[in-house]
Amino acid sequence: MGPFQSDFLRILNERGYLHQITDETSLDANAHSQVMSGYIGFDATADSLHVGNLVQIMLLRRFQQAGHRPIVLMGGGTTKVGDPSGRDETRQLLTEQQINANIAAIRQTFARFLDFNDGPTGAVMVNNDDWLKDLQYIAFLRDVGRHFTINRMLTMDSVRLRLEREQPLTFLEFNYMIMQGYDFVELFKRYACTLQMGGSDQWGNIVQGVELGRRKAEAQLFGLTSPLITTSSGAKMGKTASGAVWLSAHRLSPYDYWQFWRNTEDADVGRFLRMFTDLPLSEISRLEQLKDADINVAKQVLATAATRLCHGDAQAELAAITATRAFGGAAAEGLPTFILKAGEPVQVIDVAIALGMASSKSEARRLVEQGGVRLNDQPVRGPNASISEADLDGAGTARLTVGKKRHGLIRRG
RNA sequence: GGAGGGGUACCCAAGCGGCCAACGGGGGCAGACUGUAAAUCUGCUGGCUUAUGCCUUCGUAGGUUCGAAUCCUACCCCCUCCA
Numbered sequence: 001m002g003p004f005q006s007d008f009l010r011i012l013n014e015r016g017y018l019h020q021i022t023d024e025t026s027l028d029a030n031a032h033s034q035v036m037s038g039y040i041g042f043d044a045t046a047d048s049l050h051v052g053n054l055v056q057i058m059l060l061r062r063f064q065q066a067g068h069r070p071i072v073l074m075g076g077g078t079t080k081v082g083d084p085s086g087r088d089e090t091r092q093l094l095t096e097q098q099i100n101a102n103i104a105a106i107r108q109t110f111a112r113f114l115d116f117n118d119g120p121t122g123a124v125m126v127n128n129d130d131w132l133k134d135l136q137y138i139a140f141l142r143d144v145g146r147h148f149t150i151n152r153m154l155t156m157d158s159v160r161l162r163l164e165r166e167q168p169l170t171f172l173e174f175n176y177m178i179m180q181g182y183d184f185v186e187l188f189k190r191y192a193c194t195l196q197m198g199g200s201d202q203w204g205n206i207v208q209g210v211e212l213g214r215r216k217a218e219a220q221l222f223g224l225t226s227p228l229i230t231t232s233s234g235a236k237m238g239k240t241a242s243g244a245v246w247l248s249a250h251r252l253s254p255y256d257y258w259q260f261w262r263n264t265e266d267a268d269v270g271r272f273l274r275m276f277t278d279l280p281l282s283e284i285s286r287l288e289q290l291k292d293a294d295i296n297v298a299k300q301v302l303a304t305a306a307t308r309l310c311h312g313d314a315q316a317e318l319a320a321i322t323a324t325r326a327f328g329g330a331a332a333e334g335l336p337t338f339i340l341k342a343g344e345p346v347q348v349i350d351v352a353i354a355l356g357m358a359s360s361k362s363e364a365r366r367l368v369e370q371g372g373v374r375l376n377d378q379p380v381r382g383p384n385a386s387i388s389e390a391d392l393d394g395a396g397t398a399r400l401t402v403g404k405k406r407h408g409l410i411r412r413g
Numbered sequence: 414g415g416a417g418g419g420g421u422a423c424c425c426a427a428g429c430g431g432c433c434a435a436c437g438g439g440g441g442c443a444g445a446c447u448g449u450a451a452a453u454c455u456g457c458u459g460g461c462u463u464a465u466g467c468c469u470u471c472g473u474a475g476g477u478u479c480g481a482a483u484c485c486u487a488c489c490c491c492c493u494c495c496a
Contacts, residue, residue, distance in 0.1 A: 233451070259449080266450050293448045327449060362460060363442085370457065372443045383463075403442075405449050 006031035008066035012224075014281060015274040017059055019200045022210050022223040027195070030222070031068065035120055038063050038195030038222075039071035039187055041128075041180065044079040047105040048248035051260070055226050058275060059197050061113045064121055071193055072110055072125040074103045077132030078179060096129075103127060109247045112310055124191065131186050132179065144182050147215045148208065153177065156204035177205040184209030185217050195222045229275070232267035247310055254311040255334050258319035259405065261303035269298050277305035326407040329377060331397040338400075339413040345388035348373065348380050351400060355408035367402055374401040 004010040008031040012018050021027055030036055040056045042049065049057070060070035076099050107125055110116075114123035153159055156177065184206075187193035196206050206223035213221035245260050246252040252260075264272055270288035273279055279287075279301070287298035300320065307316035318334050325332035336355045340346060349364040352373060358364035365383040367373050373380045375391060376399055387410060391398045396412035 263449060266448090269450090293450095295450075296448060299448095299450080323449085358442095360460065361462095363458085365463075366457060367443065370443045403444095403449095 004028045006066070008063060008068065011062055011066060012059070015062070016271060017055070017062070017226045017275065019225045019227040020203055020223075021225075022207065023220070026220065027222045027224070030194070031066070035068055036063075036195055037069040037071055037187075037191050037193040038197060039073045039184075039193050040197045041073040041075055041183065042106070044074050044076050044099045044102045044106070044127075047102045048246045048251045049106055049109055050247060051245040054247070054276060055229055056198065057110070057113050059226060060123070063195075063197075064114055064123060067121060069121045069191075070114055070123045071187060071191060072114070072123065073183060073187065074106070074125060074127045076100070076103060076127040076129035078128065078176070099129075105248065109310070112312070126187070126190075128179075128183050128186075132182075140182075144178060144212065144216070147212050148178055148181075153208075156208075159204075177208045180205040181209035181212040184221060185213050188213055188217055188219055188221060194219065195224065197224045197226070200225045200228050232265050249311060249315070254307055254315035255319045255322055257310060258303045258307045258316065258323060261306045262299050262323065263405070264299055264302060266295055269295060269302060273298070273302050273305070277302060277309070279305055326399075329399075331393070331395070331399045331409055332407070335407050335409045337409040337411055340387065340389065340392070340398075340410050341413045342389065345386045348375065348385045348387055348400070349383060351387055351408075351410060352402060355400060357400070357402040357406050357408060372403055375399070377401070 004013060006028050009018075009021075009024075009028050038060075040060055042053060042056070060072065064070045076096075079099050103125075110123070110125065115121075116123045116125070153174070159174070180202075184193075184196050196209055198206055203223070203225050206225065210221045210223050213219045245257065247257075261272070261276075270284060273284045273287060274281070277284075287301060290298050300323075303323075304316050304320045307319055311319075322332045322334035326335055338346075338351050338354050348368065349358075349361055352358045352364040352367065353361065358367055364373075368380050368383045368385070371379055375385075375387065376393075387398065387400075389412065392410070392412055398410040400408045400410060402408075
């Protein structure tokens, strides 16, 4: 692809965000000559986004950096219906209050990545419930449904694959692409939004929106997708011991977020630096050259830069310092901390649970038995070992470690 | 509406009266090796006052039996084919 004259596409291309574009040349020209508005849709099913959403968030960020206006579309309306995919028991439907609370919480995260000012390139957050909730079925079919042919929809990958594998596809799901196409046209009308971005799995839906725009609004709309991000080992990004890698601090501490990036596989470091940090490309290519143990430096840079974007400078610095100390064998601020009351020894097992290192006594006991737990770098002998003031150092702290990566602090109360 | 098939732990998937807290994968955790990497090997992977112990779990509720994930009854949900 390329070369591009617009800053926007050039940057996306250099940093590895491009997968497909509907009309590369025209989009490039538009992005070069005018301030565009572009959007990406997000779920409102949880009160926090996770790393899996990060590429999309970064796309909007790049878009704004390149002098355009990013629109965050929250799927409040579609969330109300509930995503029927997956065969688990019917997902509980969220109430409007829950959805609105989720949207408010998610907005906090976006405020880190985007600038919601009142200027021409200020970010905007909208909820598709605003227009979906009042839709009339008949009117919708007549105005929008007529522009979609079943023939075409059946050829879309998302539909075809399901049918080929003889997996169920509900009518509701089948309608998702129509709703999404409608969103695009609605955003065009309300915000002169002419670009929809998304992950590569959204390509079909995005294209439908582009086509609907042409037929219904006689507008040229654009679609752009980013590649699906997996780790070099092929795993989907964003899973850790404790579940999803959340972007909200109340779900995952900045320290743990930093750790997530610090543990990036060697082969992914360059790619992640380009996509998930604002570091200049020259700096990145230098870091990328590092080999063997030296590449750990690059991982630290990645972790701090990525955490900075999501949680701010102060939290990122703190996480970096905490990590250096903790892994260097010292007790450190910022780790989960257990307060030891004077004269009350506590079982190691209970402390491990309190620090979130084990979810049950059985698990904690197992960890100890397998030699996975250390107190001040000394292996904990038996499952009945306890911690008392004698274990604290001069500063009144002790360190509990599980495995190689998880550290906790014990402090005099 | 009719006829079949199915619901098992985080996921997939065995088991089809006792030896089942439940084979085997995957994932995850821990150990070894390392660089807080990858790959590889080993162990663990329901809970409890660690116990040749107890409790809870095989869609839900009952029942048969000394004993059930396994048999019976009803109900709920899913899938396939026919109408």
